[in-house]
Amino acid sequence: MAVYSMHCLRRLLLYCVSVVAFLIVIFTSMNLLEDVFPKYVYSLDSKKVQSRASYKHAMSEETVKTLFISNTLKTPTINKIMHNTFLERWTTNSNRWLEEITTQRKEMFTTKAATNMKTVDINHEARIAYPLTSFGSPYVLNNDKICEGANNLTYIVLVHTATDHFYRRSVIRETWANKNILTNQSLRVVFLLGRPQGNTKIQAAIEHESYMHKDIVQGDFSDTYHNLTHKGVLGYRWISEYCLQAKFVIKVDDDVFVNIFKLMLGTSINYHADKRKLRCYIRMNGTSPIQRKTGKWKVDDSEFKNMTYFPVTYCNGFFVFMTTDIIKELYEASKVTPFFWIDDVYIFGLLPAKVGSIRFESMEGLTLSEEDSLKCFKMNKPCNYLAATAVAKGNMETLWYGSIKQYHSLAKAYAKPQLFSI
Structure with missing residues (x-):
């Protein structure tokens, strides 16, 4: 009888273990694991993640707002479950606008004729919630004496x-x-850029340029269109750390x-x-449509969900x-303002909205028409x-010499005499 009871007990324990294992599999496939074991889901080993991440400084203990998918998940089915359920649920529940910022990420789809199954290589995929340049050590090259x-x-x-x-x-x-032509007012320039994508010759040339001119600030992120927000925050951060004595900040693109x-x-x-003022060409709240279908500024449906216009x-x-006086506050706001990849909206809209009490004022005399500006600066008045x-080669110089001629009296008042000997 005792032997029989022991045998029944073993079978019961085996049955219970099987049931528990079965439930875990079911919960995982139904995307319920994070509800049952939330501590397990969010307990990331940040040191292991940091050692394998593309952007290591975004993976510090203090800012584990990054979710990294390790390449230990080899099974396509598990990959699909993790990518299409857990990540998207995490994004939706937290209302964070996440952007795939690593340009090394490759989605390599290979079709298997026998099974017609697609597999996805998601090695080193990172999804971040806040700009990479908000935290950690963001500089590859830093000329910190520019304003001294x-x-x-x-x-x-x-x-x-x-x-x-x-x-x-x-x-x-x-x-x-x-910076050498002005007399009664002073100016300094900083060129902000990221890393070239796999081109060591360009990087070597940038380092030489930085050594020669000492006006380059290079961030630790790939220099791509979708990474412009990181570049903008880097600029706010650099001024906050090295150039708060300037009265005004001018932000331009290199074709302006x-x-x-x-x-x-x-x-x-x-x-x-x-x-506490921003002067620019203003896009008013609720007037700029969000592109959802196609185009250069296509925005995913998960970002600004159910909105047709940008709300800032x-x-x-x-x-x-x-x-x-607002720059340091804008930089600090980037630490608590969810990332969005369209830089104008983020660095000149979402961040000022987060800070508050910043006034926008329209700036007259701004044009995107290169043809009109060339005609205008060739006139006698x-x-x-x-x-x-000024995109085309030579146009920047044309506009410059035109401005000297047209504003001759102002140029003489603000510039050194050497300018007029050219």
């Missing part, structure tokens, strides 16, 4: 540039952002010409008393004029454009 020795610094210019745009950076240094003489006149007359006022980012795109 600039007494009564009027302007710090942040130029968003691409890694291989050596010519554009050179022209900007020699024309309107030349600025009529610096007209800007100085406006600064002395209209902007000198500005506080923001600036067109090709030229933005800011007072420096002063052109009213303050900033204009």
Whole structure:
């Protein structure tokens, strides 16, 4: 009898173990595991994750807001479950707008003729909730002395540039952002860029350029269109750490010409008393449609869910004029404002909205028409454009020399005599 009872007990225990194992499999497949064992789901080994992540500084203990999918998941079915259920549920429940920022990520679909099954290589895929440059050590190259020795610094210019745009950076240094031509106002320029994608020759050239001109700040992220938000936050951070003494911040793209003489006149007359202000071409809250289907700015349905227009006022980012007193607050806001990849919306819309009490004011004289600006700066009377795109080679110089001719009296007032000997 005792032997029989022991045998029954063993069978009962085996049955219970089988039932528990079966339930775990069911819960996992039904995406219920995180509800039953929440501590298990969210207990990431951050050290292991950090050692394998593409962007290691985004994986620190203090900012485990990144979910990393390790390449130990080899089974396509499990991959699909983890990718299509847990991650999407986590995203939806937290209302965080996540962006796939690693450009090394490859989705390699291979069709198997026998089973017609698609497998996905998701090695080193990272989904982040906040900008990479908000935390950790974001600099690959950092020239932290740019603003040192600039007494009564009027302007710090942040130029968003691409890694291989050596010519554009050179022209900007020699024309309107030349720090050596001004007399009673001072200016410094910083070129912001990321890492070139696998091109060691370009990186070597950037390092040489940085050594020669000492105006390059390079972030630890791939320099791609979808990473511009990281670049923008990097600019806010760099000023917060190294250049808060500047009175004004000018953000431009590297294909934008600025009529610096007209800007100085406006600064002395209209902007000198500005506080907590953004001046730009304004996109008002609820007027900019969100592209959902196709296009360069296509936004996934999970971001700004059920909205047809962006719910914040923001600036067109090709030229933005800011007072420096808000920069550090904007940088700090990036640590608590969920990431969004369209940089204009994020750095000039979502962050100011998070900070609050920042005023937007329309900036006159901004144009995206290169043809119109070329005609305007060739006229005999002063052109009213303050900033204009200059994409084609030679156009930046044309606009520069045109502005010197048209604003001759202002140029003589603000620039050194050497400018007029060219």
